[in-house]
Amino acid sequence: MSNTAEYMLKVTDVCKKYGKYEVLKQMSFTVPKGSIYGLVGRNGAGKTTIMRIISGLQKPTSGKVEYGFDHKGYGKIGALVELPSIYSSKSARENLIFQYINLGLKIDGSVDELLKLVSLDNTGKKKAGRFSLGMRQRLGIAMAMAGNPDMLILDEPINGLDPQGIIEIRDLLQRLNREKGITIIISSHILTELSKLATNFAFVEGGEVVKEVTIEDVENAGGVQSEFFSSKPQDLLRVLKEKGLDARIEEGTGIIRVKGVFNLTDVVLEASKQGVNIARVSTRETDLETYFINLVGGHGNV
Amino acid sequence: MFNLLRFEIRRIRSNLFFWILTLYCMVWPVFIATFYRLVFSLNVTEDGRFSFGKLNMTGGEKQYICWLILSAFFAEMPKFMALFTCLYIGKDQSDGFVRNKRIAGHSRLSVFMSNNIAQSLVTVFWCVVYICFGMLGLKINGFGPMLNGGEIFARLATAIAVLLVLSALFTSIAFAFRNRAIPVVLAILFTMVISGVSMATGMYSMPKAASDSYEKCFAEAVEFRVEQGTLTKEDALKLKKENTAEAARGGKAWYVFHPVYQATNAGFQSDYNMPNGLGLTSGEMIYKEKIDYTDSFVMSGLMQEVLIDKDKVAKMDGVSTSYATKNLEYVLKSVIWYAVFTGVGFILFKRRDLF
Numbered sequence: 001m002s003n004t005a006e007y008m009l010k011v012t013d014v015c016k017k018y019g020k021y022e023v024l025k026q027m028s029f030t031v032p033k034g035s036i037y038g039l040v041g042r043n044g045a046g047k048t049t050i051m052r053i054i055s056g057l058q059k060p061t062s063g064k065v066e067y068g069f070d071h072k073g074y075g076k077i078g079a080l081v082e083l084p085s086i087y088s089s090k091s092a093r094e095n096l097i098f099q100y101i102n103l104g105l106k107i108d109g110s111v112d113e114l115l116k117l118v119s120l121d122n123t124g125k126k127k128a129g130r131f132s133l134g135m136r137q138r139l140g141i142a143m144a145m146a147g148n149p150d151m152l153i154l155d156e157p158i159n160g161l162d163p164q165g166i167i168e169i170r171d172l173l174q175r176l177n178r179e180k181g182i183t184i185i186i187s188s189h190i191l192t193e194l195s196k197l198a199t200n201f202a203f204v205e206g207g208e209v210v211k212e213v214t215i216e217d218v219e220n221a222g223g224v225q226s227e228f229f230s231s232k233p234q235d236l237l238r239v240l241k242e243k244g245l246d247a248r249i250e251e252g253t254g255i256i257r258v259k260g261v262f263n264l265t266d267v268v269l270e271a272s273k274q275g276v277n278i279a280r281v282s283t284r285e286t287d288l289e290t291y292f293i294n295l296v297g298g299h300g301n302v
Numbered sequence: 303m304f305n306l307l308r309f310e311i312r313r314i315r316s317n318l319f320f321w322i323l324t325l326y327c328m329v330w331p332v333f334i335a336t337f338y339r340l341v342f343s344l345n346v347t348e349d350g351r352f353s354f355g356k357l358n359m360t361g362g363e364k365q366y367i368c369w370l371i372l373s374a375f376f377a378e379m380p381k382f383m384a385l386f387t388c389l390y391i392g393k394d395q396s397d398g399f400v401r402n403k404r405i406a407g408h409s410r411l412s413v414f415m416s417n418n419i420a421q422s423l424v425t426v427f428w429c430v431v432y433i434c435f436g437m438l439g440l441k442i443n444g445f446g447p448m449l450n451g452g453e454i455f456a457r458l459a460t461a462i463a464v465l466l467v468l469s470a471l472f473t474s475i476a477f478a479f480r481n482r483a484i485p486v487v488l489a490i491l492f493t494m495v496i497s498g499v500s501m502a503t504g505m506y507s508m509p510k511a512a513s514d515s516y517e518k519c520f521a522e523a524v525e526f527r528v529e530q531g532t533l534t535k536e537d538a539l540k541l542k543k544e545n546t547a548e549a550a551r552g553g554k555a556w557y558v559f560h561p562v563y564q565a566t567n568a569g570f571q572s573d574y575n576m577p578n579g580l581g582l583t584s585g586e587m588i589y590k591e592k593i594d595y596t597d598s599f600v601m602s603g604l605m606q607e608v609l610i611d612k613d614k615v616a617k618m619d620g621v622s623t624s625y626a627t628k629n630l631e632y633v634l635k636s637v638i639w640y641a642v643f644t645g646v647g648f649i650l651f652k653r654r655d656l657f
Contacts, residue, residue, distance in 0.1 A: 055405045074305070074407040081405075085398030094316075098399070101312060102406050104305040143402065 007068045008033045008151055008183040009054065014063030016049050016207075023049045025207040026063065031185060031200070033068060036177050038198030039187040040292055046207040047187045048082060051155045054185065055079040067151075075103040075147030081155045084140025088129030092120045092139050095128055096146060103147045117172060118142040119165075133160030141169065145176070152176070152184045158193060166190075170197050195288035203295050211295055218291050225290055226264075228256040229280040230271075236278065239271050257294070306408055306416035314420060319389065323382050327375070327432040335371050335439030342367075357444050365448045366587040368440055372447070372454065373574070375432040376461045379425070380468050380496070384489035387421050387472035392482030414648045418473045425469045429462045450589065453625075457574060460629045463636040464567045468496070470640045474647020478654070499562065504572025506552050506559035511620025512595045513547035519618060520545045523610045550599065567635055573628055594622040 009031040016024040024046045031037045039047045052058040054065060055077060071077060086095045096111050115121040118138040123131070128139060137160055144152055154173075158166045174197065176182045188194045194201075201218065202209045228247075230236040233254040240247040243266065246259040264281065271278055284290065314320050345355045359367070394400045394417075403413045440447035449455065471492065476485045524541050527533040533541075548556070563569040575590055596616045615621060 055401075057401055057404055072407065076407060077405060079401075079405045081401070083398060085400075085402045087393070087397050087399060089393075090316075098309060098313065099402060099406075101305060101309045102403055102408075147406075 006033060007031060007066075008035070009068065009185070010064075010066040011050065011054070012064040012066070014050065014053060014060045014065065016046075016053065016058070017061045023207055024053075024060070024063075027204070027208050029202045029209045029212055031183060034177070034181050034183055035200045036173065036184045036186060036198045038194045038201045039185065039204055040191065040194065040201055040288070041187075041204030045204040047204055048155055050204075051079070051081050051153050051185065051187065055081055055153055057081065069150050071150070075105070075149055077151050077153065078144035078146070078149035079153040079155075080137075080140040080144045080157055081153065084136050084143070086128045086136065086139055086143065089127055091125050091127060092123045092131075092135075092142075095139060096142060099143045099146045105147050114142045114146060117145075119168065134162055134165050137161055138165070138169070141172075148180060148182075150182065152182055152186075154184065154186045156188055157186065158188060158190060166193060173197060191289045191292065192287070201288070203292060205295075213291075218288055225294070226258045226262075226281055226283040228258065228278060230254075230256070230276065230278050232276050235274070235276040236271060239274055239276055240267065243267060243270060303408075303412040303416055306403065306412055307419060309403075310416050310420035311423070314390070314424060317390065319386060320424065323386060323428065324431060326382070327428045328435045330378070331371055331374065331432055331436035332439035332442075334374065335436065335443045335445060338367055338371070339443035339445070361448065362589065363587045364445050365450060365589040367445050368448045369454060369457075369575075369589050371440060371445075372433050372436045372458060373461055374436070375429050376465065376571070379428060379432075379465055380493045381490065382428075383421075383425055383465070383469055384472050384493050385486060386424065387469065388476045388485040388489050389482065390421075391417055391473065391476035392479075392485055395477075395480050396482050410652050411648065414473075414477060414651050415644075417477070418470060418644055418647070421469045421473050422466050425465055426462060429458075429465065433458055456629050457625060460632045460636075461570070461574070463633045464570050467567060467636050467639040467643065468493075470643040470647070474643050474650065477647055477651040480654075496568070500568045500571045503559045503563040503566075503568040506556045507563050507569045507572060508551050508556075508560075508595050508598060509620045509623075510547070510551070512618075513550040515618035515621055516550045516595075516599050516615060517545065517547040519610055519615050565635075567632060567639065570632060574625075590625075592622050592624050593628060596621060 007030045011030070012028050013026040014024055014028070015022065015026055027046065027050055039050070041047050049058065053060050069076070087098065090098065092115060093111065096114060097107055100107050100111060112121060115123075118141055120135060120138055120142065123135070128136060131139065137157060141154070141157055144154065152173075157173075158169055161169060170193065173184055173186070177184055186194065186198060195215070195218065199215050201213050201215070203211045203213075228236055228240070233249055233256055237247055237249050237256055240256065240258060243262070245262055245267075247256055249256050268278060339357065340354060342359055343354045343357050345353045347353060400413060404410065437447045472485075472489045475489050475492070479485050521542055524533065524538045528535055528538045548554075551560070573593055594616060596612055599610075599615060
C-alpha cells in the first residue's frame, strides 16, 4: 500500500458472520488522513466489531480493510476497544512499562510524561484493579497512545469519565490530532461530545454504514426541527401536511417531526378547528443527535 | 518475538505465585531428604523408646534414595504447572493484554510462541531448582549425593523433556479459552487422566520380542523336565498353554495399551521406576541399571517351578533395554508431542476471535 494515499483507512464491503448471524453487512467507509472519525450507531449496530477488525483482533468473513500508511511494525495503531486492556494487579506505571516492552520501546521519561498527560502521575503503587472506571479509561488511553501511533482507535473512550475528565480527554485527543497529526477513529454514545470532537462521521445501522458526512454537512443540515405529540397523530399529520410542512411520523411512538421554521399559532389554530388536539410541542436546532435520529429514525439507544 | 519473550520473562519475575512455587521447589526436596534421613536412622530401643542413630544404608540403597528425591519433581510438578500456566495465560486473556499485543503489531504466532517458550523455561527452571536443592538436601543428610557417575542427570534431563510436553499441552489449553476457570479445571483433569493412563500403560510395557523369548525359554525348560521324567507330557502341555507369550505380556489388553505406551510418554513413570513409594514399601531399593523384564517373569512364580535359568532369559532378544536407549526414545517422543500440542494449540488460538 502506498503511503501517499489520501485515506488513512478504507473499509470495503466488510462482512462478519457468527454462524448464521450477520453482524456486519458489507460495511464500507473511508477515513481521511488527519481526521477524527466518529462512528455513530445504536447498540449492536456493529461499531465495536468493525473496530476489532481494524485493530486486527478479529478477521472479517469477507471484504477488505486497506491502510493508507505503513501499518506493519510495532505500535503503528493504538486502540482502546471496549474495556481497557490493563493488568489489574499492576500499577499504572507498571502497566505502561509493560506496554513499552510490548512495543519494543525504550523505557524512559516518556512513561511519566504519558502518565501526567492522562492525570495518573500521582497514583503511585495503587493497583489498576482498584482504579475507578474513569481512571482505568484514562490508563487505557495512555496505553493506546504509547509509542505515538499513526492511528488511534477508541471505542467509547469517555465512558465513565466525570465532566472534567471528558473535557480533558477531548482536549487531549484534539491536541494529538492537531499537533501530531494522529488520525483518530472514535465511537461514543455521548453524541454531543462526539460532535464537539469529530470532523467526520459514519452513521452505522444494522451492520452497515448508512451515511458518511463531515461536521460541515451536519451543521449545514442545520435548521430547526419540531416534535409534535398528539393523541391523534395521523390526523395531526394530515393537518401539518395541509399546511405545506415537511412532516414525518415516527412509527411506534407516533411522534411527528417537522423540519424548518413555521408559524406555530397558525398550526395550533388549524388543528383546533379540525378537532385535533396537540398535547405538546418541542423545538430544537439540528445537532448530531437529531441528524442521526432523522437518518435512521426512532429514539433508539444511540 | 524477542520483545514478547522479554515481556513474559519480566512478567513472570514479578509474579508472586511463580516465586511461591519456586520456594516450594527449594524447600520440599530438602525437607523430604531430611525426612528420609530421620526414617532410616530411627532406632527403637527394647523399652519402646525412639532414638536417631547413624545412617546405616548400603551404597545401592543410598543411590536409590538419591534417584527417589531428585526425580520426585516429575510426579509433583504437573499439577503446579497446570495451575500456573492456566492462571498466568488466563490473566493475560481476562485482563485483555493479549489484545494489546495483537494491536501492537505482534503476530498471533509470536504471541503464542512467546508464551509457550516462557512456560517451558519456567518448567525447566523449577526442575533445575528442585534438582539443585535436592542435591543440597541429600548432601547435608549424608546420602551423597550419589549420581552414578553423572548418568542420573541423563535420566533427569529426559524427565524434564517429558514434562515439557505437558507444558506445551497446558499452554495450548490456556490459549483455547478466554475464561480462566475452564483451562484450570481441564488442565488438572488432564493431569489426573494422564496419571491414570500412565499407570495402565506401564503394566503393558513389555515388548513382543521379550514375551516371545520368554515363551521359547519356558517351552524349552518344560521339554527338558519332560525328558528328565520330572514332568508328565499332559502337565507340560498344560503349563505351556498357561504360559504363552500373550499371557506374559498381560493378555488381550496389551494390544490396546502397548501401542499407547509406544507412541506416547505414558510409560515413563513405570520404565524409570519413578518415585511412588513402592520401592520403599516393598523393601526393594535398587537403582536399576537397565529395564529388565525378567523380573516380570520371575513374579509369575512359574519360572522356579520349571527351573528356568534367569540369567539365560535376561540375555535373550528384547528382554532388557538400556536407559541410554530409553532416554533417546523418550526425548524423541517428547519433541514430537511438544510439536503436536504446540501446533494444535496455535491453530485453535489462530481461529479464535480476541474479544
